[in-house]
Amino acid sequence: MYVKHCTSCIEFSILFFSFRVVMANAEDAQTTIYEAHENFKSGVWSKAPATERAEVLTNLAVSLSIQMEEFAYLESMQTGRPIREMKAQLGRLPQWLEYFSAAIRTHQGFVAPTQGELLNYVQRVPLGVVAQVTPFNHPLLIAIKKIAPALAAGNSVIVKPSEAAPLSVLQFAEMSLAAGLPPGVLSVLPGRGKTIVPELASHPLVRKVDITAGTRTGRLVGKLAGANLAEYTAELGGKAPIVVFKDADLPSAVAGAAFACFIASGQTCVSGTRLIIQDEIYDEFMEQFLKKVESITARMGNPLNEKTMMGTVISHHQLERIERLVQRPYIGNILAGGRRLTGTSPLDGHDFSKGSFFPPTVISDVQLEDELWREEVFGPVVVVKRFTDESEGVELANACKYGLGAGIWTSDLSRAHRVAAEIEAGLVWVNTHHRNDPSSPWGGMKQSGIGRENGLEALDAYSQSKSTVINIASPQETRTEIDWFAEDDTEEKRYG
Known part of the structure; x- marks a missing residue:
């Protein structure tokens, strides 16, 4: 359900599409928390058998x-x-619901x-009211990644979607009622x-924030x-390095790096934003890239065109x-892109003024102290550096405060394991x-967050252990052992 009694609205206009969405206020949030807490106490979901959930x-x-x-x-x-992109991404989302359905059955x-x-x-028991804050880049994917384990564990869930992309989450919530929630x-x-x-986040009845x-x-x-001593999970910023060694399969590495850097227009926390290429293959790799x-x-063109790539x-x-x-001046050498697109698309004639189109952008010779190396851009921008040996490649990969995702491209199995172990990231792809x-x-590691989504780790993070000792x-044994203050007792008693 969503808060239907909100009085104010916010209007959006994207591409050819305009829509209005109710905008909750602080009072709406308080009311929703209270109602979610009452719902949890009722046991209609929190105490329902795992098989029903x-x-x-x-x-x-x-x-x-x-x-x-x-x-x-x-x-x-x-x-x-x-x-x-969206068909490919959303096509897998039912798997999250199926996975956590199976998890609580077993x-x-x-x-x-x-x-x-x-x-x-x-036993594992639910936490209570949990609050989830989701972003605009993967509106439904990230929401379902959070909602599925939270519901599976028996919690009452409040989702605050991005104000820039709330529609799919609202529609999913309405659909959940028809599914029996x-x-x-x-x-x-x-x-x-x-x-x-x-x-x-500050309400004492909210027992977890994700x-x-x-x-x-x-x-x-x-x-x-x-x-409030509430549980907390946070998936935060990233600045993923892509380290390409000289023995990598070049066509695969080029295609993989392009996907890492430019899928979702570079608007993911694991986007490949720092491309680190070994000297021996740098020129050949960059030519193909x-x-x-x-x-x-x-x-690049109309997002609703099946042939549009970005x-x-x-x-x-x-x-x-x-x-x-x-x-900005003196940031490095812009090898491709760098300016917003104007005019019309050569693919389908789409007017680039209808939307916010920025092309894939590649920049070399960026200093390690520069913002483009250190901070999340959240756009299709990648900086490129050379390295000489494995040690330098790892050092460059770790030369950042973030540690969410990282990529390694190599044909050497020993190197793959060795470098993956050295890179400071919660997710390493080879x-x-x-x-x-x-x-x-x-x-993530470092400043990329705390806690984990997915898997049994996520399910356990939405519940707590309850120990019952009988x-x-x-x-006769109980009368003897439990009377700690017996006047005439000479037997040794257990404490704890």
Whole structure:
């Protein structure tokens, strides 16, 4: 459900599409938290058998599969990403719901080997009301990555989607009711982050906050959640290095690097933004890579065109930020791109003024102290450096405060394992990039966040252990052992 009693609205205009969305305020957030808490206490979902919760998640997966075309269209319209990308990405989303459905069907408590005449069983129980803050770049993907384990564990969930791309999350929440999710278990609060997020993160009834955002925002929200001793998961900024060794299969490395750098117009936290190439293959690699960049640029156009390879960035504000960073003096040598697209698309005649189009941009000779090397751009911009040996390649890869994703391209199996172990990142891909699975932990090191999405680790993060200890001794043994303050007792007593 979403908060229907909100009175103010926000209007969006993307491509040929305009829409209005209700905008929640602080009072709406407070009301939603209270209602979610009452829902949790009722036990309608929190105490439902795991098999019932699993069945609803399975129903949601089926419903999502049936409506996939509609959701892909909606995602493309609100983000400006190509329909081809969104169909491929959303096509896998039912797997997250199916995975956590299966997980709770088979997830078991255990009996602890506690000493003495005691039976000690341990269960996982839900946390309560949990708040999730999702971004604009993968609106439905990231929402479902968070929603699936939270619902599976039995929590009441409040989602605050990005104000730039809330539509698919709202539609998913409505669809969940038809799939059998009780009303009030999943709520969506569209609105301004600076208004809604502090209300959610600081409320004592919210027992977990899960956010995907920039590092600065993550710190601020973490401070609010920590004041209430609430659980906290944060997937934050990234500046992924792509290290290409001289023994890499060159065509694969070029294609893989292009995907890493420019999928989603570079608007992912694991985008390959620092391309680190070994000296011996630098010239040949760059020649092929720049040809690939030229090909991608020539096929930028209407995101709803199945042949479009790259769409827009999320907003004119983001477009201006990217251009401002790239157009600073003395940043390096711009080998490709660097300026927003104007006029019409050579692919389909799309008017580039309808959207925020920035081409794949490649810059060499950037200093390690420069913002383009150190900070997240969140656009199709990659900086390129050479390296001589393995040690220097690893050093360059780690020369950054972020540690979310990284890529290695090599044909040497020993090197692959060796370098992967040395790179400071929560996700390391070898001879591929941006591979994701509901079973595979996803999260960062250093300033890229805390905690993990996906897998049983995520399911456990949305629950807590509860230990129940039962005395199974006979009444006579109990009377003897439990009376610590007996007046005439000479027997040794157990303490603890």
